[in-house]
Structure formats: structure tokens, C-alpha cells
Amino acid sequence: MRLLFSEPRALLLLFLVPLVVLLGVRALSRTRRSGFIIGLRSVAVVLLILALAGTALGLPERDLSVVFLVDASDSLGSTGRTGAVDWVRESYESAGGADKAGLVLFGKEPLVEQDVGAPGDLSQLLSRPDATATDIPAAIRLAIALFPEGTQKRIVLVSDGNNNVGDIEEAARLAETAGVQIQTHTLGAELQGDVLVESVQAPPRVRAGEGFEIEVTVRSTEARSGTLEVLGDGRVIAQRPVDLEPGANSFVVAVGKQARGFRRWRARVIAGGDTVAQNNQGDGFTYVESPPRVLVAEGEAGEGRNLRAALKATDLDATLINVSALPTSLTALSEYSAVVLVDVPLAALPDQGKLLQTYVRDLGRGLVAVGGEDSYALGNYFDSPLEATLPLDSRLKNKREEPAVAMVMVIDKSGSMAASHTGEGPDGSFQAPGSAPKVDVAKAAAIQSAELLGPDDEFGVVAFDTAARWVVRTAPLTDKADVSNRVAGIQGGGGTNIYSGLAEAIESLKSSKASIKHVILLTDGWSNVGDYDKLLGEARANGITVSTVSAAGGSPELLRSVAQKGNGTFYVANNNADIPKIFVKETKTRLRRYIQEKEFVPTITAPSPVLKGLTSVPSLLGYVGTTPKSTASVALSSTERDPVLAQWQYGLGRSVAWTSDAKARWSRNWIGTQEYARLWSQSVGWVLARPSENLQVQIAHANGEATVEVDALRPDGAYLNGARATVGVVSPSGKVTEAPLTQTAPGRYVAKVPASEPGSYITSVSLAGAGQVTQAPTTGFAVGYSPEYRALGPNKAALAGVARTTGGREIAPPEEAWTHDLAAVLSTRSLTWPLMLFALLLLPVEVAFRRLKLGALPVPPAVVRRRAATSQTTSSVAPPTSGETVRSPLAEAAPVSEPVKPPPDEPQEDDALTRLRSAKRRAGKRYQ
Secondary structure, eight states: OEEEESSGGGGGGGGGHHHHHHHHHHHSOSSHHHHHHHHHHHHHHHHHHHHHTTEEEEEEEOOEEEEEEEEOSTTTHHHHHHHHHHHHHHHHHTOOTTOEEEEEEESSSEEEEEEEESOOOOSSOOOOOOTTOOOHHHHHHHHHHHOOTTSEEEEEEEEOOOOOSSOHHHHHHHHHHTTOEEEEEEOOOOOOSOEEEEEEEOOSEEETTOOEEEEEEEEESSOEEEEEEEEETTEEEEEEEEEEOSEEEEEEEEEOOOOSEEEEEEEEEEOTTOSOSTTSEEEEEEEEEOSOEEEEEESSTTTTHHHHHHHHHTTOEEEEEEGGGSOOSHHHHTTSSEEEEESOOGGGSTTTTHHHHHHHHTTOOEEEEEOSTTSGGGGTOTTSHHHHHSSEESSOOOTTOOOSEEEEEEEEOSGGGGSSSEEEETTEEEEOOOSSOHHHHHHHHHHHHHHHSOTTSEEEEEEESSSEEEEEEEEEOOOHHHHHHHHHTOOOOSOOOHHHHHHHHHHHHHTOOOSEEEEEEEESSOOOOSOHHHHHHHHHHTTEEEEEEEETTOSHHHHHHHHHHTTSOEEEESSTTHHHHHHHHHHHHHGGGGEEOSOBOOEEOSOOGGGTTOOOOOOBSOEEOOEEOTTOEEEEEOTTSOEEEEEEEETTEEEEEEOSOSSHHHHTTTTTSHHHHHHHHHHHHHHSOOOOTTEEEEEEEETTEEEEEEEEBOTTSOBOOSOEEEEEEEOTTOOEEEEEEEEEETTEEEEEEEOOSSEEEEEEEEEEETTEEEEOOOEEEEEOSOGGGTOOSOOHHHHHHHHHHTTOOBOOSGGGGGOOOSOOEEEEEEOHHHHHHHHHHHHHHHHHHHHSOTTSOOOOHHHHHHHHHHHHHHHOSOOOOTTOOOOOHHHHHSOOOOOOOOOTTSOOSOSHHHHHHHHHHHHHHHTO
8 A cells, every 4th residue: 555646746845844844833822722723733734635636545456357359250260269269268267256347359449348347248249340350459459448447457358369450569568657467368270171372463654555564472271182273353364273382472464465454464263172262262363554544524425526527637546435424433433534524414414513523633633624504604513523622613603692593383292293294274174195104203393493593592492282391491402401301292182273383482482582584384284363463463573584384284274374464484294204404404594693605715815835825816706604713723714804724733733624615606706717626635635644653652551551761863863852641542332542652761752551451442642732733653562361261370489479568478378377477556546525524624723713713621610719819807806906916816917918829830810711811801891
């Protein structure tokens, strides 16, 4: 037992205690009571200082807590896992009464089977960790966190030691720091009868047209025969019989000329009697270099024809496709150095441009976006990954911050709209083919219209039967998902009151400040209730237009009249499929404020390599209005100062935005000119990646991590130091991981990136410094089967190292897990609050002694009576009369002496009670 201090520096305050004593001696008289008061003060100060120092009482504890870490990975095998659990079960039976046990099963991740406590029942285990990898470090960290305070701590690691995730030595040092001993119990035996593909070595980069070799290393535990296959991109390119010797066997396969781009190799060995099937194949990776390839994707046929011809004229390899054929995997898309989108709506990209965003930002490739009637705002680029990649914002910023468009959909939800084919009228019935109820088609049309609008636009939906009801109140369209959910809830049923729905819509738009206010009315019924002339007059007065759609022949005369008086368009939808097209057309017509159609000559507003060599700038006939982002460079602007050509660096790549089109509608005066060809060749040329040969990248993979090493040189051959370096890694599943590269030596930068998923990885490295970004050639690496299946026996050295670091050892009998040979652990009991409480209790005691003088000793009653009697005896003798002398016999015999005085050591009437009474008598006499 000993005292512990959490803040020992506070003990320096004890040097103030003599000062407290000195001040007390000066302030108080030197009596026994004053000494006692000074002592109280000193004790209180000492107690407070000890409390500030965090004083605690350390008591030795010898209770033992043991956490068993049981390997449940595939390298141990089912037999090994069963043996591990049986060993732990026997060990549980040897635990002492006060001992505590916990159990963690681990593979790729650790799982707590039993928390630390009394040894439990192991007859049925519930935890099922992923067995495809072994993460011993994570299991050790979890075990450290499980230990209770105040006990001896021990980890028993039951494993074959084949760790393949994380740093096991670092975890052992962490356990040592935490005061946890690790003992090991090794399981597993040397694997027999196994054949595995150890490595597939292929050159990471080759030039187009070059042949090369792939080296395959196969390891076998015994001599045998088998077959080796090598596949390229899933096709068998070589197959041969092989004779395997115990140990490593190398085979070389010649590969002819390959198509440009990323090529993936897989080697597979087939041998009878093989014990582990998961390690019979390995993967490799090669990038076949070639001149830059450009992919031109057009939204509609013919829109990109002129642009592709211009690129071909400058010897750029350009392929023209419809956007529907755009590659959907990053590996396939990365075979192209740049992508050009020609008037492509966002809906044509299944992932809203997320793949293109990764392609530019993380692979360092290029993107050029060309405008048209289905691009930017008209293509619904708002807040999409595609818009994030481009230098322009699709919102057209209004100087007064007012909404551009306000639209309200008025939808008939009467009983007839719930049918899919019949609309009743005064002349009989009208047949409209289609299987979906008209109200469902109307809902889909309204949702499609909402998708076309931007977040600054206003949108509303009114549904009516016999009365009108707001489904979506007219407001800025900030949550399209919520609008879709609300519209989807419309159900058909009831009568038809067209006027009520139209009146609600017009009334809601009266207060809108949008520059364009429009209503679309859809119905299949008849209704003549209401003053339409007055209502539409109010609409015209407030700048509101109304278009109508007659579904299945409903109210054609009324709807035609409403559209005419509402300055809108009347439509007849003879087929349900026409309804969404009509709604989309009407919405796009109202969005035409984004389109600026007039002839103008673009103004050069900033120097740009895209415009290099252009001696003149032909006129354009129109463009789509957009807003430049803050870091974008606008090279060409319209007379309205809207961007026409903008560019920027985005991540590792670049993008260019052209807001006019590439066809004859707006670019008629450019097509066929030298300026047209130069514009597009230089736009694509600017976004093309230019890898630097001064950056050399090496990638090694081990223990579920890829180590990326970059050697960087300046153009003059000197080391490139102090650069901001980044590596981007795209996994086989498309997940992007970015990591900073840390400089470890002159010109050398290193990073570690998690990479445990089997398959091909693509890497891109860039270094930023001195005002420019330098990019390394794109490369990659391949991860075959999990390293879990490479182990051919236990790793005793790794286990011995872990035990040695923490002062543990290898144990064999289960009962050795409970040996009480660890140093006693001090369990602490804080004394801070008791010390503070005791110090506070001394304060009123000190005050009582000092103020009330409780330290003065009272005079015993017997002494008081004796003193009173003495006083009365002295005063009872009568005084002599005049002229008379009285002498007693004693007086005659003895000389006259002075009156007897009380002894000096006997106090006279000095007790507190006596003094109080005397003071009372004196006060009474003054007032008589």
C-alpha cells in the first residue's frame, strides 16, 4: 500500500505551510489556545494541498483477468479452429475462483464472444468473423479495451501467427505500454499437398505494338504434375502442362501485341489432390500505352458529327458514340484520355455523371461539355456530380435573386382518371389505349417536369375532384424527392370541378416574383362551373399563362378556350404516353429563358491556351445561360457577360465547358472554319493528361496494403522536394481512396493505401508545387486471392516476437494461462474528496476556538465558593466606634500584618460566565 499523486507538482505548495504558521503567530497572542488554532489552520492547508495533488491510496491487487484471442481464419482450417476452442475450454476449467476470463474470436475482424467476467460456457459460440483474412493487431487492441481496472492483465493468443492485416509488432508494443502481457499458444501444422500461384509478374507499362513476357511463380509442397493457364481479360491466351517440384517453380509465357489500355492477366494452375482451392490463381496488370484517344458522346444522332470531324482533321483519334453506349466501368472508360459530351442531358447518364467525376478528379483525365437544348439547366445538371466536375454552375443567377420560373400543375383526380382507357362525355365515350390509369401517368408527368426545374425555381401541384386540394404548395424546388413522394400519393376518385383547381393555381402564382409564371391543366372530364373569363383575366393581369391538356377527349372546347385566353397551348393526348411528353415540352418551353438566341460575337475575356492562334472569333447565334464558378477561368463571354467558354483544374484532371452548341443551329458561322477545328482540338488538347517521365511510381502489396513509392525529379535532374503529393487509388468495386504522399527522402514520397479486395486497381499520382501540377503516368496493380491462403504452416517467429515484446512466452498446458506470476497491480482509491471534506470541517472548529474562546478552562464551582467565603469573612468584622480601639488576643500577641491575598496562581472571577454577569450589573447601574 502506498500513496499516489496524479498531480505531484501541487505538492510544492507545502512550502507555504511555514508561512501560514508564521502569520498565525504574529496575529494571535502566545497562549496554549493560539497554538492550537495555528495547528488547525496548518492541518487544513496541508489537507487541501494533498487534495489538489490528486492523492490516492494504492492497494495491491492480485486478481487475474485473461482474454483469450482465438484465431477463426481459414489459414487455421476447421480442424485447427475446433482444437483452439477445445484448448480454451480446458483452460477455463483451470481458472481460480477470483480469476476472470474473456473470449474474442477473430479473422478479418475481431468479435467479442464473452466479455471479461467469470469463465462462461463455450459449448456454443455465436460469433462468426470473416475467415478470409487474419487481423491479429485489431484483436489485440480490442482485448486491451476489454480489461477491467485493478486486475492483472494477460492476453492468450491462440493462433497460427499468419497475420496478413495491420502491424502486429506495433500492436504488441501497444500492449506492453498498457501493461498487458501476451502469451501464445501455437496451433496448425505444415500444410501438405497444396499447390498455389505465388505471383504473376507482368510489365506495368508497355508501348503499343510491343510483345512482352509474363512470369508465373507456382509453389508446391510436393512433386506433382498439373496444368497452367494464362488468361488475358478473361480469354485463355496460353495453356500448357507443367511438372512441379517442391518449392517455387517459375514459368514464362510470351504475350504478343495487345490492344491499348489496361490489360488484366490471370494465371491459374490445376493439379489433382490440391488441398486449398482459393490460392490456385493469381492476377497481374499491364497498361499498353498508345496515342491519346478521345471519346465523343452525343445526345442525339448527328450532333457530334462536325466536332468529331474537326478532331480527326488535327490527327486526334476520336470515336463517336451515342451517349447510351458510354462505358459504365472506370476500367473501360480509362482507355480514353478525354471524353466530350455533346448536348447530353443528365438523365442519359445512369449515375448522374459520378463515373465521369471520378474519371476526371481521381484519374486525371479530361472532360469537355458542349451545350445545346438538352444541356446545363435544360439538361437538369443542377447539383449533380457532372455539374461539380464542370467550371460552370447551371443556375442562372438573377441579379435580383428572384426565381426564374414558377410552375403549377393542376391534375384531375376524379374517378374517371383512375381508369386507363375511358373518358365519358356528352357524345359517348372516347377510347385511349394504354394499361396504366391516367392519374398515374399524370403523376409521372408532373414528377418529370419537376426534375427539369432548378432549385431556384418554384413548383406546385394542385389535385382536384369535386374540390381542389394542394399536394405540393407553390415554393422553391429545394427537395425534389419530397415532391415526388407527395405527388405519388395522389389517388383517383370523386367528381370533377376544374374551376376550383385552376383558381387555386392562379391565386398562388399572383404573389410570385418569378419572371415566368405558368399553369398546366390536365383533365379528362367536363365542367362548366365558374367564371373562367374573370379568372383568366386576373391571370393575364398578373403575367400568368395557362396551357391545357385534354386526356381521352375531356372538355375539348372548354380547355381550348382556357388555353387561348390564358395565352398558352391546348393539347389533345390521345395516348397515355403523350401526357409526359407534353408536360416535359411545356416545362422546357418555359425554361427557354436560359436560352439566349441572338447573333453576337464572343468577347475574349481572359488569355487561354484553348484560344491560342485564333486570329478571329466568328459570331454565334445562341447559347445556354450559366454562371461561372469562383475558381473557373472564363476565356469567352457573350455581350451579356455570360460565359461561353470556361475551363478549370478539377482534382487531378481538367474540364472545359462550351455553352453554345457544336451544330448549325448556333455555331453555323464556325462550322468548317479553321477556328472551329482549332477550338476543339485545343480544348481537347488542354484537358488531355500529360504524364511526366520525371515521376517514377513503384507499388508493392502486402498485408492488405499497397505501398506507393514515388521518385520525383526536376527537369534539370535535381530532386523535387517539398511538393504536395497525392495518390488516388480506384478499387475493383469503384471505390476511390485518396491519400497524401509523405516525403521520406530526397525526391522520394511514400503512402500506404488499404487494398484487400481482390481484383485490379488503378492508381494516379500527382505532385503540386511551384505553381503547377505534375502527374505521373497512370498505372495500377492487381490483388489476387487473399494472403490468408498463402500460408503453408504456422508462423512461430511472429508469435514468439509478440510474446517477447510483452514479457510473455509460449505456453502448452491450458492451466498455464492462469499462472499468477505477474507483478501485483495497484488499484487506486482516490482520497481527494475525503481530504477536502476533512479540511472544510476543520474551518468551523478553528473559527469556534478563535471567536468564542472555547479554549479557556472554566473555574470549578468549589473554587468559586471558597473565594466567596473568604471575601465574606474579611468583611464581617464590625468597625470600631469613635475613640475605641479593639484588639483581639491574637492581635496583642502578634504584630499587625497585611490582609491575606489569594495565591497568585488562582484566578479571580475570570471565567466567561462571571465576566458576563459583571458586565450586566455595570450596564444596569448606568441606567438607574
